[in-house]
Amino acid sequence: MYLANGLIDRLGEIILQSEAVPGISSGKSKSKAKSSARPTNPIEVVTDRNVAGLLAQRVIDSLANAGWSVNISVTPAGENIKTSATVAKLHNHWFELGYDRNTPVIALGGGTVGDVTGFAAATFLRGLPFWQAPTSIVGQVDAAIGGKVGINHTRGKNLIGCFYQPAGIVIDPSVLDTLPICERCSGLAEVVKYGVIADRTLFRACERHLESWISGDEAIPDSVIECCARIKLRIVAADETDHGLRRLLNFGHTLGHAFERWGNYRALRHGEAVALGMVGAGWMAMKRGQWSGRDFARLAAMCTLLRPRRLASFKAFDIARHLTVDKKRVRGRNIWILPRGIGRVDIRGDVTEKEIRGALTYIADWMHG
Ligand code: GLY
16 A cells, blocks of 8 residues: 555556555655556556546556556446446456456546446456555545445445455545545544544544544644554454454444435435444444443534434434345344444444334434434
């Protein structure tokens, strides 16, 4: 993983010098190029319309300056591109361009672009070298790290996919400066999540600065992005395929995904749904007596800044019925991440319907009461 400001303009040379550098690098490695790709070889950039307007030219220039022959595919923006039709379109295009197993593919964009591009790269000729260049907060702290790639199915989000580790992840926090408030808000929900599951200092920093990070009065420090990325790397290194520790990353996501499904993936941004889910899981933990009311109130105060401004009213059942299509269910039970302290959480499979109803009723009152 490479993390530093300005790396987006150095992608070309970084990929050329892609001898594995363990841990986090500033991208200044002088290691000899390992890839058999040489300048003038093709390289593919997949991005969406929103990001293309802001960053594509810089990336194309950086790659071309390093000698690559750049092809760019621009998709529409949004979750709707995560379909088998998009994957087929990319594959057809790549066959036409004569790509072989050495052709690198770069996902330039948020989690959506990373997911669908990674899945297309993983399945083309049994795998092309795949690079993540995330441009959203969610992408930089979470989605681009860990090798989860995939598309949606009519039955739910990310139900078709695989684990395919990128050849490299290039994180340039300076590209976050142009994000609109709603995107910052959505991404910061994931940052708060890392505070709760793994890092008290990060949690306290969020408490102090969240409001001005959201408004843009203060830039989100690179150290915050790096802290989250390091937590994610550490967790994924311990449990790549999501059978143990990696489930911690699901804090707020069990109910969050149900809210997203209820809203047809349009009514709520991912982070907004996660904010609702974190309040629900926190409430359950408090009611179980395993988490203090004071810490729950600290989390809820932050989620008040992150939750959706408007939300159609709902009954507990409207949301709960969407829990049954969660791909993380084990033997018919959802997996819940419940806090025990700040930076300390449990993985539980024994949450009852009554607790779920209680949490959803609490969230409904908190939103609309
Ligand atoms: N975003 C959760 C995970 O990568 O496991």
